Amino acid sequence: MTVHDDSAPDLDQWSRRLTQALQILDLKVDTQEILQLARQASGSVSPEAGALTTFYVGYAAALDAAGNRSSRTPDQAVRDAAATAARLADQGVNGGPDSVGWAATGQ
Template identity: 55%
Template sequence: MAVSNEESQVLDQWSNRLAQALQILDLEVDHELMLELARRSADSVIHAAAPVTTFLVGYAAGLEAGTGSAGNRENAAAAVSKAAATAFQLCDDGHDGGPASKGWADTAQ
């Protein structure tokens, strides 16, 4: 999901304000990844799946990054990528298919 330069600046400012308010220091948000994840989950499931999906990806990434690598940007980015890849896989499978029906052995879980 592409955003204009102006929208990108607003999104950067909002992310920075929110991260500071939540006392999350030194965070770089991959807005394009999150927007694409939201778009694909909304298209694959229902519109309301977008915020739920991005929340769960962030939560899973936070849990993984917090197991010993908290504060490390590279590990945090890798955790987001891993969790997002699992969510994208589910989006590709649609709302009725995917690993949940077969088990989670090959996912981030």
């Protein structure tokens, strides 16, 4: 699903303003991927899950890119965290590692 043509310029402008305010100008993120992830989580879990999911993906990617977990680039860290969240969102509220145990997850 894509952003409607009439809202794309507003979203682009908002993204530029926000990245400037947060001083993360060098971050390049696939906006469509993040929006799709938010829609997916909202649809399979609850309307509020989209916002939480994108926050957690960003936080996990920031930790990863900062070197706390690996040496991946910020872009790759976001893609990897988003892919993990998308797989979990596909399973809805009843799937994921907690349904079979966390032993193999390093948690």
